[in-house]
Amino acid sequence: MTTVAAYAAPAAKAPLERTTIERRAVREHDVLIDIKFAGICHSDIHQAQEGWGEAIFPMVPGHEIAGVVSEVGPGVTKYKVGDRVGVGCLVDSCRKCENCEAGREQFCLNGSVGTYNAIGKDGEPTYGGYSEKVVVDENFVVRIPEGLALDEAAPLLCAGITTYSPLKRWGAGPGKKVAVIGLGGLGHMGVKIAHALGAEVTVLSQSLRKKDDGLKLGADHYYATSDPKTFEELAGSFDLIVSTVSAPLDIGAYLGLLKTDGALVNVGAPEEPVALNLFSLIGGNKTLAGSMIGGIAETQEMLDFCAAHGIGSEIEVIAASEINEAYERVVKSDVRYRFVIDTATI
Incomplete structure (x- = not known):
């Protein structure tokens, strides 16, 4: 066991505070990672405040982890000391069910293990990236290409894959019209990736x-949803809409913006x-769907894609002492566009 410094929420809705946690000794297939940067995701806030249900405390949030390998177990074949690596939302799964075998570990039929606010296969709670180090099985670690700076890469481990996966699955590309609802931590990555895909x-x-930010990030058009004329002007316009917001929307109004056979995919989780009137879905043969992060292989694919296209997250690097202030600012949408903790300050 190794004792490391971390920032944790001691109870629901309590301010995060500096503490220490125990990391397990490196096992046969484990990788010890010196965390360099950890992104702050709105999911961290939802869970630390028990907005999504009962949680495990003390909680060390953080599933956007970028760092450097400092030790490997004797059976590790994928990584070596000094490698630049990342860890996203998952640290384990059964690896045997049909979803795991298909590379969709996030939907493990026997229960995937989250990077934090979860119980590992050893019966111990998992602790996330707001800490100095983490120990993870090599099969749940991804390589960060040299073309990506570690601080700008950290948010890709959640925000990047969360938007990349549905954009790929629903065919965003040349000739397709894609709308992204919300220009925040998720939304700005959705815009960058959809633009790079050619949509x-x-x-x-x-x-x-x-608006100026959105256009610089790659958007071709920018509309205000507070203006009723937007929904009149854009009716029947889009092949795909990706909603990144974590507030309830008028789903029927947004379904009205889809072409026939179009899809509205939710990655934000209010x-x-x-509420939904099914006639807004039935008319036009439309699809209302959800998407949750991506598997490990797809996460690596996303990182390679981002490196090839020069895509990193737009970030504001903060000291660990600023985490609670950052949480308040995220709730107010006062960040452009992702806070990243410099873990050297923990």
């Missing part, structure tokens, strides 16, 4: 406050249920 990209945001 015509539109941002749908509450206001035009971030704490409250949403």
Whole structure:
């Protein structure tokens, strides 16, 4: 066991505070990672505040981890000391069910293990990236290509794969019109990736406050959803809409923006249920779907894609002492576009 410094929420809705945690000794197939940067995801806030249900405390959040390998177990074949690596939302799964065998470990039929706020196969709680080090099985570690800076790569481990996966699955590319709802931590990555895939990209945001940013990030068009004319002008326009917001939406209104056979895919997860009139779905043979991160192989594919296209996250690097302030700012949408903790400050 190794004792490392970390920032943890001692209880639901409590401010995070500096503490120490125990990391397990490196096993046969484990990789010890010196964490360099950890992104702050809105999911961290939902879970630390028990917005998504009962949680495990003390909680060390963080599933956007970028660092350097400092030790490997004797059976490790994929990584060596000094490698630049990342860890996303998963640290284990059964590896035997049909979903795991298909590279969709996030949907493990026997229960995947989250990077934090979960119980590992050893019966111990998992602790995330707001810490100095982490020990992870090599099969749940990904390589960060040299073309990506570690701080800009960290948010890709959640925000990047969360948007890349549905964009790929629903065929975003040349000749397709894609809309991204919300220009935040997830949304700005959705815009960058959809643009790199060759789609015509539109941002749908509450206001035009971030329009200049959206266009610089790769959007072709930018509309304010607070203006009723937006829904009239864009009716029947899009092949695919990806919703990245964590607040309830008028789903019927957004379904009205889809072409026949279009899809509205939700990657944001509001704490409250949403209402739906099924006629808005039936008319036009439309699809209302959800998407949750991606498997390990697809996460590596996403990192390689981002490196090839020069895509990193737009970040604001902070000291660990600023985490609680950062949480408040995320809730207020006061970040452009992802906070990243410099873990040397923990």
